[in-house]
Amino acid sequence: MTDKELKDSILNPADGQGVKVRGNAVLDGNGRLKEAAKRGLFKPEDVIPVDDLGQNDDIAPWEKDLDVVKGQKPG
Numbered sequence: 001m002t003d004k005e006l007k008d009s010i011l012n013p014a015d016g017q018g019v020k021v022r023g024n025a026v027l028d029g030n031g032r033l034k035e036a037a038k039r040g041l042f043k044p045e046d047v048i049p050v051d052d053l054g055q056n057d058d059i060a061p062w063e064k065d066l067d068v069v070k071g072q073k074p075g
Contacts, residue, residue, distance in 0.1 A: 003041055006032060006036055006039070006041065007036065007041050007042075009032055010029070010032050010033065010036060010048060011048070011049065013029075013049075017029075018049060018050065018051045019032070019033065019048060019049070019050045019051070020050065020051045020053055021050045021051070021053065022052070022054075022055070022057075027053065029050075033048070
């Protein structure tokens with residue numbers, strides 16, 4: 001992945017692919033963030049958009065839909 005592609009995947013993610021956090025913990029996207037930091041793509045003052053999940057928010061809500069498709073009861 002080029003520097004531009006990596007930066008775009010963080011700043012302009014595809015639907016549902018944004019960096020997800022809960023409080024100060026990165027739940028999804030940490031690999032992209034670590035690689036961007038390693039490459040020096042962002043300055044300390046840069047703002048990175050995140051999806052801030054609440055305590056009861058599911059990190060992968062689409063998985064419940066998959067369970068229904070498979071004939072299982074959503075958990």
